[in-house]
Amino acid sequence: MLRALLAVAAGVALAAGPALADPAGGEAALAGLAACAAQPEPVQKSACYDQAYATLREAVRTGDVVIVEKREAQAAQRGAFGLSVPAFNLFDRANGGKALESVAGEVAQARRDEHGRWIVTLAEGAVWRQIDDEPMRAPRPGSAVEIRRAAFGSFMMKVDGQRGVRARRDD
Known part of the structure; x- marks a missing residue:
């Protein structure tokens, strides 16, 4: 079980690493969505969202962005309870930002x-x-x-x- 949890942690850390370090990765994909909200014209806004969605979809496909459902994050957090695995702190958001007690x-x-x-x-x-x-x-x-x-x-x-x-x- 420990090996599986460490493999998940390593995978998440590796997948999240490029997204955090590479502006063309995950941050750029999310920043593109945020920029679309500022577009005043509906046609430009729609085109912007289409482009931002394509960028985000590509980032997910390449592993620059990893989407984890809340229940998966909670299961990982529960499975890591008691272990010293700093990478699992990223799953604390699934518990309202608090570590599992x-x-x-x-x-x-x-x-x-x-x-x-x-x-x-x-x-x-x-x-x-x-x-x-x-x-x-x-x-x-x-x-x-x-x-x-x-x-x-x-x-x-x-x-x-x-x-x-x-x-x-x-x-």
Whole structure:
């Protein structure tokens, strides 16, 4: 799952890079649309929009502009929760400009590591590892899990409403 997320991040970063760096890329395509709104004559405005649309369509075709639906951005943001992947900050716009503060899910499997701490795999594939020594009842497949941001970049994981334990994303 991590490889897939990193591949998406790299693809978005590479695709967005030319759009941000090349004035003939994505910025020019969007600037062309904005300039059309200033055209006073309807015929000129229509011709301008036709040209701007063609430029934007070409930028999408070549990968200079990548169009991501809000639900796709939210899914990517949710999938990256807990990972240190700066490229995913661009998906924060899908959440009103705010970073995701928590995720809820379901336990797919859980096991103890060599120190007796829990390693919990969520149904969507994310793996979370307990990093403190707080006691916790055994998570079972189907158990409800909530993971939220805590102080200083850490995370708290609650399973079936139990007291939270400190955790980190492990995949």
